[in-house]
């Protein structure tokens with residue numbers, strides 16, 4: 001038997017789950033106590049009291065039987081049994097109810113109705129509907145009589161008091177517990193927020209607090225964050241240092257080249273240009289998503305401007321009409337996102353002949369798609385293609401210009417920094433690669 005379906009009914013947040021774990025035993029306990037108490041205690045108490053009353057009723061009825069005549073029943077009973085405080089009066093045959101009368105919520109009444117007639121044979125009917133008074137109709141040798149006495153003699157008074165108290169104090173204690181719980185959960189939420197922000201490339205101030213285990217996790221997170229930041233910093237310094245230092249000799253080479261004869265020059269100049277391009281790619285990779293700040297941006301206009309720039313640079317790029325019912329702005333880092341799209345578009349026109357760009361926006365997500373008519377990337381090599389410095393089979397890349405294998409890695413990095421993903425698949429429209437940047441809004 002599997003309890004997987006239970007997941008759908010479980011609250012999702014830690015706070016809601018904790019409250020549920022807290023409330024469930026309290027509610028179940030109260031229900032169990034209520035039911036047990038009602039059935040056991042109140043019925044037992046009522047039974048005991050009913051037995052006593054039955055004994056009194058038998059006594060009263062005996063006295064009634066020995067009264068001299070109908071008219072003097074009441075005064076005779078009062079005279080004989082005034083201590084009992086029970087009132088007896090004769091009634092007409094038609095005034096006797098056909099059945100026992102009680103309110104449906106009157107639980108102890110059910111016990112009374114079951115017990116009294118069993119112990120006193122001559123009882124014809126019991127009427128419990130009058131507030132605080134019990135009327136018993138019994139047959140005597142003078143005909144039917146109505147016997148009245150106080151309800152409190154036969155069932156415990158104010159039985160609901162207990163439940164009112166229980167629910168009130170149960171609620172009070174639960175509220176206090178929830179308040180306390182909230183303070184305990186706050187540090188976990190803060191840690192989750194800081195970790196999530198760091199995953200998106202933002203450094204949020206965070207200091208460990210709360211229970212011992214939460215504090216330990218917080219310190220571990222801080223250590224991890226520091227180490228990763230140090231590594232990124234070192235990588236950045238190294239790559240940008242190398243790239244920067246190589247620029248100067250490259251510029252010198254270019255100068256020396258211009259002194260050479262025309263026919264020797266062309267090939268060498270191409271090499272120098274390629275090297276320059278590679279250095280630019282390194283620098284771009286190092287910058288990654290670190291440059292610029294996220295701001296609210298209207299995606300359709302933004303993508304249109306990126307496509308327009310690519311077209312002006314001589315690339316064959318088309319922008320498809322916008323799709324989806326979403327409107328408004330999305331938090332984007334324009335510098336980084338432009339770099340990611342540039343990389344995807346340059347891949348598309350390098351490995352294919354033309355590119356198509358489209359934007360789909362819904363209430364919850366933004367998807368920017370770049371498709372081309374090239375050979376695409378086989379499914380089992382897509383993960384490999386997004387790794388830095390990886391270029392797929394050399395044959396495919398022949399005469400396609402000198403890439404260093406960073407384009408897709410940069411785009412992946414930037415998509416992640418926006419809390420999204422870069423998804424590669426094959427284009428249905430054009431047959432080549434389809435690259436989607438999907439970002440939750």
Ligand SMILES: Nc1ncnc2c1ncn2[C@@H]1O[C@H](COP(=O)(O)OP(=O)(O)OP(=O)(O)O)[C@@H](O)[C@H]1O
Nearest residue numbers: 347348351376385391392403404405406407408433
């Ligand atoms: N649109 C595409 N169609 C077919 N293959 C592609 C496409 N985009 C990328 N690839 C393959 O994935 C590999 C990695 O792409 P990536 O953009 O990371 O590097 P690159 O284009 O080779 O170099 P760079 O982008 O750094 O100039 C490429 O070498 C290429 O083989």
Ligand SMILES: [Mg+2]
Nearest residue numbers: 347403407408
């Ligand atoms: Mg590329």
